Amino acid sequence: MTEIIPSLAAIAPRYDALLCDLWGCLHDGKRPFPAAVAALQGFRRTGGKVMLVTNAPRPASSVIAQLDSLGVPRDAWDGVVSSGDAAQYALLSGAVGRKVYPIGAPKDEPFYTDFAQDLAELAASQPKVQRVSKLQDAEGIVCTGLRDDLSETPADYRGELLMGKTLGLPFLCANPDIVVHFGDKLLYCAGALAREYEEMGGSALYFGKPHPPIYDLARRRLARLGLKDDAQLLAVGDGIATDIQGAMGEGIDSLYVSGGIDAESFGPDSDNPDKALLETWLNEKMMSPTFTIGHLR
Known part of the structure; x- marks a missing residue:
């Protein structure tokens, strides 16, 4: 049974590092x-490390540039690990072929061009990956997201997906998230x-x-x-099927941010989730986060 806590500071002394999600937890x-930023800054002031772990399909350098543009201060975190980083390794290794x-x-272009040093070395040692414009010429599909997530839905891709399935093409998903908050809207992601x-x-x-790949990479970067x-370690996130399920699979304690994607399931006050509604919902999902908080603070 999860424990509802008032703030990160209430449990912070138990942990050496956070694996903290971005969208829905640190920004929208x-x-x-602001409260989430302050919580992470406070955790770092006590000696803890903050690794931002995101299902963004772009490499960490692009995620950092976005954080800077949003005004997230760099003293709120120590490092970034993205789904894009982990997926780049698979792409360069030929997991779905070379075509x-x-x-x-267009914003996802860095996925194909911007590699961290270890991945750049891998890219230099492998045959080049070529992007093709026709499914019939491809050995696999690489999806970083929808082409226009502000207006499109998965239904717009049904024809392409059916053709890819008919051709037997493997599908590399660079972002397992189904939806993500963008302001007050929910946008579909590659996982959809x-x-x-x-x-x-x-x-x-x-x-x-x-x-597992993104957690393996996060641990390696924390070791550095x-x-x-x-x-x-404590995993923090608002995605029950990503952040919390992933933490449970890795044997990591978790802090579920209930005021994120599924806020409407827990009553009218997103800062203070209704305990009965929360427990019923978690039982239905068969998930058991160690802790729950309305919003990261």
């Missing part, structure tokens, strides 16, 4: 949440297309939360910051 795609059919927005593809009978590969293997 348009502006940072790929891309689905995604991957789900449709699997429901059609296609094969999809995932590299962000809740899947000086954390030991036995460091106590």
Whole structure:
């Protein structure tokens, strides 16, 4: 049974590092949440490390640029790990072939061009990945998101997905999230297309939360910051099927931010989730976060 807590500070002394989600926890795609920023800054002042772990399909450098543009101060975090980082390794390793059919927005272009040093070395040692414009010429599909997530839905891609499934193409999903908050709107992510593809009978590969590759990468980057293997980690996020399921699979304590994607399920006051509604909902989902908080603060 989850414990509802008033603030991160109430449990912070138990942990050496946070694996903290971004969208819905630290910002809404348009502006940072001041209380969340202050909570992370406070955690770092006591000696804790903050690794931002996001299902964004772009490399960490692009995520950092976005955080800067939103006004998230750099003293709120120590490092960034993205689904894009983990998926780039799979792309460069040939997980879906060397000729790929891309689905995604122009903003996701860095996924194909901007590599961290270790991945740049891998890219230099492997045959080049080529993007093709026709599914018939592809060995696999790479999806970083919808081409226009402000107006499109998965239904707009049904024809392409059916063709890919018919051709037997593997589908690399660079962002397992189904939806994400953008201001007061919910936008579809690459995970929504991957789900449709699997429901059609296609094969999809995932590299962000809740899947192991992104956690392996986060641990390696925390180790570079000086954390030991036995460091106590706390995963923070508002995605029950990504942040919380992933943490449970990794044996990591978790803090569920109930005022995010599913806020309407827990009563009218998103700052203070109704305990009975919360417990019923979690039981239905068969999930058990260690702690729950309305909003990160």
